[in-house]
Amino acid sequence: MIINLSEQHSLVSNWVSELRNIAVQNDRMRFRRNLERIGEVIAYEISKEMDWETVDIETPLGIAPTKLMQEQPVLATILRAGLPMHQGLLNYFDKADNAFVSAYRKHHKDGSFTINVEYLSSPPLDNRFLIISDPMLATGASLVKTIQYLKDVGNPRVIHIAAAIACTEGIEYVTREHPDLKIWCGAIDDEITAKGYIVPGLGDAGDLAYGGKAQY
Numbered sequence: 001m002i003i004n005l006s007e008q009h010s011l012v013s014n015w016v017s018e019l020r021n022i023a024v025q026n027d028r029m030r031f032r033r034n035l036e037r038i039g040e041v042i043a044y045e046i047s048k049e050m051d052w053e054t055v056d057i058e059t060p061l062g063i064a065p066t067k068l069m070q071e072q073p074v075l076a077t078i079l080r081a082g083l084p085m086h087q088g089l090l091n092y093f094d095k096a097d098n099a100f101v102s103a104y105r106k107h108h109k110d111g112s113f114t115i116n117v118e119y120l121s122s123p124p125l126d127n128r129f130l131i132i133s134d135p136m137l138a139t140g141a142s143l144v145k146t147i148q149y150l151k152d153v154g155n156p157r158v159i160h161i162a163a164a165i166a167c168t169e170g171i172e173y174v175t176r177e178h179p180d181l182k183i184w185c186g187a188i189d190d191e192i193t194a195k196g197y198i199v200p201g202l203g204d205a206g207d208l209a210y211g212g213k214a215q216y
């Protein structure tokens with residue numbers, strides 16, 4: 001299931017437009033903060049899908065029956081571009097457990113790339129409510145590989161994906177491999193270049209957030 005948040009005419013569209021806009025996107029602090037804000041809004045939306053229980057809270061003046069989350073989610077992200085959205089999710093799910101995966105594109109001389117995973121740090125995942133954030137869902141290769149690695153750790157009960165911009169091809173690939181996902185995104189674009197960049201997209205999210213990388 002796909003939820004495109006910009007269809008709802010909310011603040012998310014403004015933030016996505018700033019991420020895309022070449023006149024704004026080079027302000028790295030604003031770029032990271034806009035990803036973080038999208039992560040925060042998606043956290044709020046996903047929280048409505050969690051299980052809640054009524055607990056009596058003692059106030060100085062009485063008892064307030066209050067709905068509380070029954071469990072903490074696990075927040076997973078893909079290094080490095082995923083970090084700002086992850087922080088946004090963590091700002092709201094402030095007691096969450098966390099997982100980090102270093103899935104990145106290793107570019108080859110012929111222009112092709114493969115996804116390298118060199119690092120994984122995760123809590124046990126059996127029966128957990130898992131939210132994976134990554135701003136760009138392009139070909140979907142990074143996400144599919146990340147989910148495979150996380151499923152080797154344990155079998156989550158539910159998996160939600162949080163992305164700033166997703167493209168149709170990537171959504172199709174990921175949902176074909178993992179049909180049970182729920183994907184939340186700030187916008188959906190239809191095109192992807194031969195080098196795997198989303199069009200119109202925003203460019204390279206990792207570079208815009210943290211600066212360019214050396215080729216090695």
Ligand SMILES: O=P(O)(O)OC[C@H]1O[C@H](OP(=O)(O)OP(=O)(O)O)[C@H](O)[C@@H]1O
Binds near residue numbers: 081082135136137138
């Ligand atoms: O859907 P895909 O085609 O796999 O592309 C999406 C991936 O590309 C970006 O990471 P990148 O490899 O640029 O690494 P970075 O975060 O270090 O910039 C992005 O953050 C995703 O993880």
Ligand SMILES: O=c1cc[nH]c(=O)[nH]1
Binds near residue numbers: 202205206
């Ligand atoms: O368009 C894209 C595709 C993958 N990663 C990015 O940062 N941007």
Ligand SMILES: [Mg+2]
Binds near residue numbers: 205206207
């Ligand atoms: Mg990148």
